[in-house]
Amino acid sequence: MKKKLHVRLAVMIVAMATGILIISTATILISTHYHITMYMNQADGGMHDMPRLNTHLEQAIMQSVLWTFLGSIVLAACMGFCVAKRVSAPLVEMKAVAEKMTGGQLDSRTAVGGDDELAELGQSINELAEQLQRLEKIRVTMTEDIAHELRTPLATLKSHMRALEDGIWEPTPERIHSCYEEIVRLADLINELEELNELDSPVFRLTRSKVPLNNVMEKVKAFMSAAFLEKRIRFTVDAPRSVYLDADPDRLTQILVNLLSNALTYTPPDGEVALKGRRAGDKVLITVKDTGPGIRESDLPYIFERFYRGDKSRNRRSGGSGLGLAIVSKLVQAHGGRISAANEGGAVFRVTLSAAQPPLAAIKTRILQEPDAGDE
Incomplete structure (x- = not known):
């Protein structure tokens, strides 16, 4: 069963608050019981000292509550730090992976496990990295292929034009037609590339x-x-x-x-x-x-x-x-x-x-x- 992130956080916060409340309550009850027991034992020794004993009991209970309060704050801070670290650790890791991807390291991946939204976010980042890798590979391959497709007809035209310029090649109709064929091939290639770009466009529509x-x-x-x-x-x-x-x-x-x-x-x-x-x-x-x-x-x-x-x-x-x-x-x-x-x-x-x-x-x-x- 998938555990939602907000449910996990709510459970952790409630558990932390309950734990602190139980510890604080137990501490106050134990210290109060201890001071009252001492008060009763000392009160049996003589009634003339009751005002001083009452003051001592009141101060002891107030000190117990104060120390319990301070201890609860320290305990809450420690537990909150642990919870925050546990929740933020996957985010920090994903941020580091995103920074690596920004720097061009598209083979970087997150290792966030689990079945909550953070795990889904990590999986989405990994899928994004894979998609970027595929697109980069396609871009490099297309650049190489286009360069290869253009190189041959351009080299042919260059050699023909140089031969005509140097006078070692007579501009016969056959040779001019050969140059024309290379130009047509270049034009066809450009048209096909433009058509593929049009088909990939989100505004492309069919007239059905x-x-x-x-x-x-x-x-x-x-x-x-x-x-x-x-x-x-x-x-x-x-x-x-x-x-x-x-x-x-x-x-x-x-x-x-x-x-x-x-x-x-x-x-x-x-x-x-x-x-x-x-x-x-x-x-x-x-x-x-x-x-x-x-x-x-x-x-x-x-x-x-x-x-x-x-x-x-x-x-x-x-x-x-x-x-x-x-x-x-x-x-x-x-x-x-x-x-x-x-x-x-x-x-x-x-x-x-x-x-x-x-x-x-x-x-x-x-x-x-x-x-x-x-x-x-």
């Missing part, structure tokens, strides 16, 4: 509506068919009718285009890429499957991380920027959906999104388009 899945998939097919045809890859689309999603149509199109572009990159000529969608209860399952080399099992947990490429030797020409799948993952999460990757004779990506009921107009249109059973 009831989206017919077959319309989106046919639109994507028309957009991507030429690229698959150029690489001699068979591209098939299974677009079911009367299946609707609760989604942002533009962002849904972006999800499918990014997944298909990834499949196009890694599928060899004469391979096949299939885009399928179907209703599964209150969800819609969209699958993109290719006949490429697939994804290594060790890479599957990290495939949606920024700048991640399973083959570290790949450059932007062969492996992309490593941001496309990260963008897809962010967009799917923004829709409240799930995305997963697997190997099934190639890479398979499955996206699960919330289904929506077809609009009334679409239902009427489908009914009118169905052939009359009596006319068959």
Whole structure:
């Protein structure tokens, strides 16, 4: 059972006050009994000395009460110090850990035990430190990755411009086009980084509506068919009718285009890429499957991380920027959906999104388009 901090403090204070009261009362009773006993013994010796004995008894009792009061104050101070030290020790430790974290020692942790609010505070500080460590690692990794991504095209442009400047390179259309391609890659990388930053922004919002899945998939097919045809890859689309999603149509199109572009990159000529969608209860399952080399099992947990490429030797020409799948993952999460990757004779990506009921107009249109059973 969890012990609340204020309950513990109340119990400790009551126990301390009760202990002091008991000790004080016992001391007064014992000393009073002692003085009264002495008074009675001396009074039996002679009645003529009663005024002096009364004065002595009164002074003795007052001294006993005074010393008991002073002793109670000292005892209360000692007990209060012990209680305060016990309560403040975890706070002092957490303050020291917080100061270390401020100084950059993000591996510092508190060791506060128990099951009260102080223990919860210590656990929260430890979780904060772990989160800061993760963010710092992500920051360092992103800085290194961005520098790596920018280094190659910038080095290529620099060498080309220097060759043109020195006159050892003729500005032919092919060479100018090569420089242009590097500039386009830089622009694409910057756009992808800006898009990821937008997706991470708390003000990012989707424009949701009831989206017919077959319309989106046919639109994507028309957009991507030429690229698959150029690489001699068979591209098939299974677009079911009367299946609707609760989604942002533009962002849904972006999800499918990014997944298909990834499949196009890694599928060899004469391979096949299939885009399928179907209703599964209150969800819609969209699958993109290719006949490429697939994804290594060790890479599957990290495939949606920024700048991640399973083959570290790949450059932007062969492996992309490593941001496309990260963008897809962010967009799917923004829709409240799930995305997963697997190997099934190639890479398979499955996206699960919330289904929506077809609009009334679409239902009427489908009914009118169905052939009359009596006319068959």
